[in-house]
Amino acid sequence: MTDLTPAQRRDLRARAHHLNPVVTIAGNGLxxxxxxxxxxxxxxxxxxxIKVQGAEREQRDALMEELCATLNASPVQHIGNILIVWRARRETEKAAPVTESKPVRGAATAKSAAAFAAAARRAALAKASAESRRTPTPRSRSGSGSRGR
Incomplete structure (x- = not known):
């Protein structure tokens, strides 16, 4: 259990203000x-x-101490039924790098990238030629409109 300075505790209390309880401790305890x-x-x-239900203040204090000692965490605040606890993230063991290189399924090669680019160019040309064929019909302006002159 690491001790926090008052400034660190104040900062953590501010960061925890908007959080919701992630765990509820009820009748079975820890x-x-x-x-x-x-x-x-x-x-x-x-x-x-952490939300604690059905415990008196002294029991919640003891629960907070036991919890922090068990998990090597630091108590930040105990207010009402809510306990706020902090612990720095532990480093996880990284998987050993794979020595044998296998081809990745669906990986792009230079040949497939060139084929993809050519297909994209053909699609763009087809779209442009289709748009050029669709010429808007001009509206004729004859004098017989609905406006009277």
Missing amino acids: APNVVAEIERSLQAHELIK
């Missing part, structure tokens, strides 16, 4: 599946709100 969900949420978002 069950393993609840801890796992909080772990996933911290990894994804770093800063989360």
Whole structure:
């Protein structure tokens, strides 16, 4: 559990203001599946709100301490039924690079790119010739309009 400076805590409280609770802790307390969900949420978002139902203030304080100790997180704020917790995102192990190079399905080669460009040019020419054939018919202006002179 890392300690936050008052300035860091103030900044995190401001950032958490618009957040909705992502996890609700109810009668079962910190069950393993609840801890796992909080772990996933911290990894994804770093800063989360947790809603606690049916517990008194002292129980919520103890729950906050147990939660932060278990997940190596920092308590930001405890206000009413809402706990705000922060933990820096942990680095995930990256997959080993593939040494064997396989052709990617649907990958563009120089030959297919040239064929695509030629097809695009043909389509543009066909469109232009179709538009040139559609000449608007001129409206004749005979003196027999609906306006009386």
